[in-house]
Amino acid sequence: SQELEQSPQSLIVQEGKNLTINCTSSKTLYGLYWYKQKYGEGLIFLMMLQKGGEEKSHEKITAKLDEKKQQSSLHITASQPSHAGIYLCGADLNTGNQFYFGTGTSLTVIP
Amino acid sequence: DSGVTQTPKHLITATGQRVTLRCSPRSGDLSVYWYQQSLDQGLQFLIQYYNGEERAKGNILERFSAQQFPDLHSELNLSSLELGDSALYFCASSVGIGNTIYFGEGSWLTVV
Numbered sequence: 001s002q003e004l005e006q007s008p009q010s011l012i013v014q015e016g017k018n019l020t021i022n023c024t025s026s027k028t029l030y031g032l033y034w035y036k037q038k039y040g041e042g043l044i045f046l047m048m049l050q051k052g053g054e055e056k057s058h059e060k061i062t063a064k065l066d067e068k069k070q071q072s073s074l075h076i077t078a079s080q081p082s083h084a085g086i087y088l089c090g091a092d093l094n095t096g097n098q099f100y101f102g103t104g105t106s107l108t109v110i111p
Numbered sequence: 112d113s114g115v116t117q118t119p120k121h122l123i124t125a126t127g128q129r130v131t132l133r134c135s136p137r138s139g140d141l142s143v144y145w146y147q148q149s150l151d152q153g154l155q156f157l158i159q160y161y162n163g164e165e166r167a168k169g170n171i172l173e174r175f176s177a178q179q180f181p182d183l184h185s186e187l188n189l190s191s192l193e194l195g196d197s198a199l200y201f202c203a204s205s206v207g208i209g210n211t212i213y214f215g216e217g218s219w220l221t222v223v
Contacts, residue, residue: 031209040199045211
């Protein structure tokens, strides 16, 4: 079983549309990270959330952390083809200090 | 550029062989992580080192081993390779536990 589940698994949107990706943990979150990956390439760090209720934005990407729900969401406003890729959430679930990754969400943006 | 350097970028080898993947962490980072990414398994945590000491172990096979050297670079050794070991192997580093983890570009391993 996966400690971090992401939904949806894949997403295809028209350019300009907004979208949300969710990451839910089966354990208490001690910080939640979001990364973006293009297939076959490295992971690019987007942002880190450490406190419940925390919200961070970078360009058109906003992430929020709901500690009580053990959940984080990543929202992209007015999507562009450059947003396409695989989005991964990651967290230290404090179970042996292992850093886990979510199942990933593949985003396609159609021009 | 994350500052984490991995070599080689691509490697093709035969079953039963042994390979070594190398990682140089970002300057100042003491913690190194190794991950395996395959199409069917996603991104799997293998092992973590902190300042030369093994810190955490994930789904690392007994045929695989790793170490972090005094200069903080790390090596992942994969032996008795099988077809199923074909994957993208990532190294990542962070200043310490609980700090942002930065990833290298990965080493593509193909076992034929």
